[in-house]
Amino acid sequence: MSVWIVAFTLRGANLAAYLGRTLPGARAFSMAKYAAQAGTEPVERLADWCRRAWEEAEGLVFVGAAGIAVRSIAPRLQSKTTDPAVVVVDEGGQFAISLVSGHMGGANELTRQVAACLGATPVVTTATDVNGKFAVDVFAVKNGLAITSMRRAKEISAAILAGKPVGLHTVLPLEGEVPPELTLGRVQEENVEIGFHARYPGSLLLIPRGIYLGLGCRRGTGMQELVAAVEAALAAHRIPRCAVAGAASIDLKADEPGLLAWAREEQLPLTFYTAEALRQAEGDFSPSEFVKTVTGVDNVCERAAVLAAGGGRLRIRKQAAHGVTVAAAEKEMRIVL
Known part of the structure; x- marks a missing residue:
């Protein structure tokens, strides 16, 4: 900090x-x-x-x-x-x-x-600290989870302070002991869900911020074209925008005005990799001889996404639209209690 x-x-x-x-x-x-x-x-x-x-x-x-x-x-x-x-x-x-x-x-x-x-x-x-209780907002920040509703987060805290059990449901593996205020896997009147989509009505949904985008674009591509391509790719795979933690591309694009403006507008860190670094990414990628001729590597967006996600698995293979190529990889995450 x-x-x-x-x-x-x-x-x-x-x-x-x-x-x-x-x-x-x-x-x-x-x-x-x-x-x-x-x-x-x-x-x-x-x-x-x-x-x-x-x-x-x-x-x-x-x-x-x-x-x-x-x-x-x-x-x-x-x-x-x-x-x-x-x-x-x-x-x-x-x-x-x-x-x-x-x-x-x-x-x-x-x-x-x-x-x-x-x-x-x-x-x-703060009330949860004074009373030694589980604080859902601290838990979310510590684990890189986006809180989808601050109103629901306050209601969860109020339920905990009132002594009511709160159900915890997650698609990610857990590490540590479940706090006594939470019941793992049991549906309660109040529930916290960790994942991209809620299964139980009225739950507080905490979305893991583990998605990293890989991007490529033609020279001179504007910010709006990037916005449209990214939104379309995420929507097609039902990935919430707030799950995106960062983006990456090849260093040939480090001075691309539209790409830089997009990252600033989205408030996302943008990492650039050399062709040599991209070639080191492990996985099954969609090769393109044309891309290899221009950049020195057979695929930019998929390889950049995987590297940015720390070797995570591809969630979106290369999609092309509006002069932009988009891919996404998901970082491996564990929830620490």
């Missing part, structure tokens, strides 16, 4: 600097007049720092009064599914408080990490 830490006094700046050295992926900032002495990055205007941190960091740590943090982040709050983690630490290092995005954003876990670094008391107020 990338973490930005900010402080407002010299004592706080020294604490921020320590956290910056101790927490993995952390950067320490303080108001400019303390930066040189504390060894932190200078901040001229807190509002500007907050805007940049909100866009670039996964977690924000404010060293100082909770009120400063609340007022700073208030204009930027949007959703618990997208907001970064926000933690507050007093400048004496006595308490670390999870303020925003405790579960899905990881603020509760970041709070515990900060507290461990400082020997501080972690303050976590």
